[in-house]
Amino acid sequence: MVGYAFMGAAHSQAWRTVNRVYDLPARVRMSSICGRDPQKVAEAADRLGWDGWTTDWRKLVTSDEIDVVDICTPGDSHAEIALAALAAGKHVLCEKPLANTVDEARAMAAAAATARGAGVRSMCGFNYRRVPAVTMMRQLVAAGRLGQIRHVRATYLQDWIVDPQFPLVWRLQKDKAGSGALGDIGAHIIDFTQYVTGQRITGVSAITETFVKERPLPGGSSGLAAHVDGHGSADGHGPATGAVTVDDAAVFVARLDGGALATYEATRFATGRKNALRVEINGSLGSVVFDLERLNELEFLDGTQSATEQGFTRILVTEPEHPYLSAWWPPGHIIGYEHSFTHQMRDFVEAVATGADPQPSFEDALQVQLVLDAVARSAEQGSSWTVVDPELAPVAA
Numbered sequence: 001m002v003g004y005a006f007m008g009a010a011h012s013q014a015w016r017t018v019n020r021v022y023d024l025p026a027r028v029r030m031s032s033i034c035g036r037d038p039q040k041v042a043e044a045a046d047r048l049g050w051d052g053w054t055t056d057w058r059k060l061v062t063s064d065e066i067d068v069v070d071i072c073t074p075g076d077s078h079a080e081i082a083l084a085a086l087a088a089g090k091h092v093l094c095e096k097p098l099a100n101t102v103d104e105a106r107a108m109a110a111a112a113a114t115a116r117g118a119g120v121r122s123m124c125g126f127n128y129r130r131v132p133a134v135t136m137m138r139q140l141v142a143a144g145r146l147g148q149i150r151h152v153r154a155t156y157l158q159d160w161i162v163d164p165q166f167p168l169v170w171r172l173q174k175d176k177a178g179s180g181a182l183g184d185i186g187a188h189i190i191d192f193t194q195y196v197t198g199q200r201i202t203g204v205s206a207i208t209e210t211f212v213k214e215r216p217l218p219g220g221s222s223g224l225a226a227h228v229d230g231h232g233s234a235d236g237h238g239p240a241t242g243a244v245t246v247d248d249a250a251v252f253v254a255r256l257d258g259g260a261l262a263t264y265e266a267t268r269f270a271t272g273r274k275n276a277l278r279v280e281i282n283g284s285l286g287s288v289v290f291d292l293e294r295l296n297e298l299e300f301l302d303g304t305q306s307a308t309e310q311g312f313t314r315i316l317v318t319e320p321e322h323p324y325l326s327a328w329w330p331p332g333h334i335i336g337y338e339h340s341f342t343h344q345m346r347d348f349v350e351a352v353a354t355g356a357d358p359q360p361s362f363e364d365a366l367q368v369q370l371v372l373d374a375v376a377r378s379a380e381q382g383s384s385w386t387v388v389d390p391e392l393a394p395v396a397a
């Protein structure tokens, strides 16, 4: 694994758990973790359960000891690490968004296609697909229970940078993160809605905004709970600051190739909303709603019921027959955020061990990147309608 902070910890927990929960055709050994600071990475290896550590990711990707490379770094290093790992014959799990640019994502998808020919697998970490209620949402759509999909309404709302004194962490720098709320959380709802509906976004009209354009430079930590050091600027007036070079919020409308209209809102300025991901889908025969803050539930309206008895039904998605849940707890004993990562590792390990292609593939993630790019270009061009490059095959089943 490369990177040991937020996603490094979430993935480590899942790697630790996956063989204990699921009966899989291969056993995971957590061999080595990589970070840039020797003291911190050594401490992380111990805390997160890795056998060893290194400060040079090239040692991981060329080691005979290692079969799988898990990339949990900011987007500016995804392409370089993934390309080297695939070239060395390692299976790769890479966090989202796949890359910082379409060109990088194209190179990664091409390398993944070549590697696939040699039995080397790759997958992008859109973990929300693996929340059982979200997988079930897709099953309802695929079974025709919603009929023709007319509307998709997706919001992903956070508020961790509302304070203008929140520091200029890597997520606010274009060269490190590629984009802001758009690529970070917008990418999730793009993948989520395309996965659930089985439809691709064909075109968009977008607005983006950077509300706070200058921020104090960060102190030691770089995550969502970072802080500002007491250091001052060179001229002694207040803390040193730097320019925010990404969007704080992105709002766009889209058409899906099955005929649906969709709206998307991704923001880090929704005061009071911590990590509020909500998707509602309306079809000719019914509607379904998912809310991450109640991730064990789905709201489903079956429009084929008699008008006098119709209403949204709250389904508790904790039965053993529900996706992923037979291995967990008795019905009603709910699961949480981190379980989506264990499910992700289950699917990845199973695919690698059985020679199947895990999903979402790098090609699927490239398609998300093309949507992100279309949104950014539309916003730059006064919200003009922007077609998503149709170069790719449909979203994989």
Ligand SMILES: NC(=O)c1ccc[n+]([C@@H]2O[C@H](COP(=O)([O-])OP(=O)(O)OC[C@H]3O[C@@H](n4cnc5c(N)ncnc54)[C@H](O)[C@@H]3O)[C@@H](O)[C@H]2O)c1
Pocket: 002, 003, 004, 005, 006, 007, 008, 034, 035, 036, 057, 072, 073, 074, 075, 077, 095, 096, 097, 125, 126, 127, 184, 222, 223
């Ligand atoms: N799937 C999800 O829900 C989800 C949630 C958060 C973040 N992410 C994604 O995960 C990735 C990492 O985000 P995070 O929140 O864990 O960030 P983070 O800042 O918490 O951690 C980044 C880690 O990468 C390390 N790192 C940075 N550059 C490196 C390099 N060149 N070589 C080695 N290590 C390096 C840092 O030291 C740190 O350990 C991003 O792509 C982000 O978009 C996904």
